[in-house]
Amino acid sequence: MERKWWHDKVAYQIYPKSFLDANGDGIGDLRGIISRLDYLKELGVDIVWISPIYKSPFVDQGYDIADYQQIDPIFGTMAEFDELLAEAHKRDMYIVMDLVINHCSDQHEWFQKALQDPEGEYGDYFYFRKGKDGQPPSNYRSYFGGSTWEKVEGTEYYYLHMFAKEQPDLNWENPRVLEELYSMINWWLDKGLDGFRIDAIINIKKDLEFRSFPADGPDGLAGCWRMVESVDGVGEMLEDLKRHTFAKYDAFTVGEVFNMKPEELKEFIGEDGHFSTMFDFSAHKLTYGEHGWYDSRPVQFEDFRAVTVRAQLESQEIGFLANIIENHDEPRGVCTYLPEELQNETGAKLLGTVSVLLRGIPFIFQGQEIGMQNCRMASIDEYDDISTKNEYQLALSAGCSVAEALEACYHRSRDNARTPVQWSSEKNAGFTFGTPWLKVNPNYQEINVAEQQGREDSVLNYYKQLLALRKSPEWAEVFTYGRFVPVLEDEENIFAYERRGEDKSALVVANFGLSEREVPLPSGAGENVLLSNLADVKLSGGRLELLPGQVAVLG
Template sequence: MNKTWWKESVVYQIYPRSFADSNADGIGDLKGIISKLDYLKLLGIDVIWLSPVYKSPNDDNGYDISDYQEIMDEFGTMSDWEELLAEVHNRGMKLIMDLVVNHSSDEHQWFVEARKSKDNPYRDYYIWRPGKDGKEPNNWASAFSGSAWEYDETTDEYFLHLFSKKQPDLNWENPKLREEVYKMMNWWLDKGIDGFRMDVINFISKVEGLPDAPSEPGKKYVSGHEYFMNGPRIHEFLQEMHKSTTANYDVMTVGEMPGVNHEQAKLYTAEDRGEVNMVFQFEHVDLDSGPHGKWDLRPLKLSDLKENLSSWQKGLEQIGWNSLYMNNHDQPRMVSRFGDDGKYRVESAKMLATLLHMMKGTPYIYQGEEMGMTNVRFESIEQYKDIETLNMYKEKSEQGLAHETIMNSIYVKGRDNARTPVQWDDSENAGFTTGTPWIEVNPNYKEINAKAVQEDKNSIFYYYQQLIQLRKQHEIIVYGEYDLLLEHDPDIFAYVRTLGDKKLVVVCNFYAQEPTFELPNNLSFSASELIISNYPEVEGTVKKFTLKPYEARVYLLE
């Protein structure tokens, strides 16, 4: 396996709207990001992934793009963006942009033209179908509830939108459309960016004929995912994209791919196939979802998490590469979800970070994670902004589900958990803005903020800094092979990494109990060193020790 800079990097995701506001309009912006680059440099990260900053009507917070080569007014100007890129590079960091090309905004010039007439030259940039028996062309559901089809009166046809009706799907069967996309990508690459994170990129190839999905009892619309996830021409499209764009630059690419398994991920990420460097898979963040999807809550079983993460580690060991994450702009805060955001917030946040950063793959930190930001519990549905959350609330209320039940699902899984403003200090609005924030700040900002963590040498922030530094010091953390230990232990997630004659033993206690760890006899060594632990006092040796609540330890054996 080749050694590359993106395997050795740690990525930090910025969701610009909620990061830092420089002009008091309550919305994070590019100048706000520039003002915080020294903070990120101090943390030690290598790459910034910037969620969309393109021109957009903001139906889905920037993931509905009306111009791929302009900056959203609320975020600033193209010269602000150019200054950001220069300042990132000046600090020895890299910048990757979000690429959203499964769909555009319905306000994109292509779609404005496409809906004018059936013979418009842009018509075929999108997916249009006549209705069937006075109904939609098929029974597919939108990811944001309701039908995936919207009727357009002007031409008496429907267009496909797998997400919001203001996000019509692009027609990747059209070579002209593909050419336009590659031209746009090269425009950004020529500006000097360091790669792309590709939004739902495995949705771009749809099955010919767009057939009905198997119906489900009591549902008018059902997910047709088997007809658009990992579709028939997906590898062809990605290889063509790579050849036409990223192959000509030293950049990184990560494809967001719901519904991908590790066998498919090998095809997407194998270095000799020229598709993407790594994928974001969703299996581990679906383990606490019941049979009715993400809002159907069920407790996470540690055994499931161990089995799943280990299968990805082993599955991509020789071919491909993993991305390592537990939260992002679409997922709840990891300390609230997988740890304990109350009594053991600091310990469990450090433990989860240890678990992830010591695995094989490229770690992704989501803004605020490094200070242990938590989920938010707004009193009223009116305080929420996310289109997916609001649509779900409306749909479930109409079905007669109790307000408390729906709100509980939102408290646990809602996307706005990740989107409350970054908590910079304990001043009003957490130092995010001097105006009125676009979404309210989590009330716990007085205790949890960047200023506080930078003043406390035992904070989560400095622990992350240490994890990132260790990655640079020990090649085994990046390139070592992975093997699970104590597979059936109900409390401990432990594994070993191996490179040459060195071993790294990672031991994480997932709960508040105090279990005992014993090193399996087959792991022999002549010297051991504790390289990081989330408790200051450590008793016992690598051979046997009792773990404190949410304790994590990493030993280097030689």
């Protein structure tokens, strides 16, 4: 494998609205991010991915972009962004931005012009289609619920939106659209940006006939992803995108890819793939309910282990995955993948170790490094997320009580990850001296950066040790390029794997169960304890004893 500059890096996602507010308006900003670059450097972060900061009406928290080349004033100015870029580069850190190019905002100049003349030049920037017998052109359900087709008042036209109605899909079959998008991407890369996280990109290829599918719900609609899965040719579009933009700059790219056909993995992240890497969502998919959040089930350990192992084995001959346990679209990992009794500091360290030492690029989401947890809201009014409100209504319409619908949101809402970062035990968790845009998790008194910085056995200090181990001169080669080899697969509640390098190996053994376990060490395993989340590691006669929630890294 040709070695790339990003192979041995650790990435950290910032959700800017909730990271740190420097001016007291209750919303995180660029100045807040700049002030914490040293914190991230000390943690062991190399690549910082910043969720959208472009001009936006924030119907979907900035993933509805009104101007791709302007910073939204709530975050600051372009001069401050340039300062952030310069300060990051000074620290040998890299800045990656979100690239949202499947759709834009209905407030974007292109769409406003298109509405004036759906049959004109800008109408062809989007997908305008005439209805059929007074009904939408097809029966697709959007990702956020309801039809993907929105009627243009006073006309017989509808426009396509696979997300919210305020997020019209861009027409990737129109060369003019591509010219505009490629020019914008190169403008950012010319500024010195180091790459992009690429949002919802698999959706750019459409079936231009927009054929309906058999209904898969009582609303008579079919998920729009059925159309996505039915078409071929997205690879050619992605190669064209890469050739005209990223490849010219050796930019780092990470794709948000759902609905990919398994045989296409090499095309996406192989030696000369469409992207540098793409997120492994296999564990997150275990949280899906058949109809919505209200009928999802707790994730079972055996399933979590199985899908993670499968993703590692399928990818290691091909390329690098981006490994996550949470992000801005998912609830907190500690509350999702661990039994209730391990939803604590011990469990946070366990889960972090298993994820960070996998083969691939570790992505840490803000607050993960202190073990932030889901936030219980008193009513649906305390939530902000558009998807959560839709899922709440879906639960009620399915016959759930208000309490049951709220419980589903507590376990699955995207706002669980979006509550402000807990910096201290001061008012509003030290996030703002104003009124926070979203409720601060009340547990900030116990879980916060300031308290953990001063405590040797904290989650934060453990993460520093974990990242330092991954990047240490002695072990970086093993943890970057070493093979992933699952072991002890028949042991109940044990997740264990080796990272095998050319001349040495490391062993990771984690007890996800609630009882003490003694397991045999694989032959040839080292018995030096490189790291453990609990002080006492019992090794004797080729056997390892693990307390509930304990993880040990041996070399």
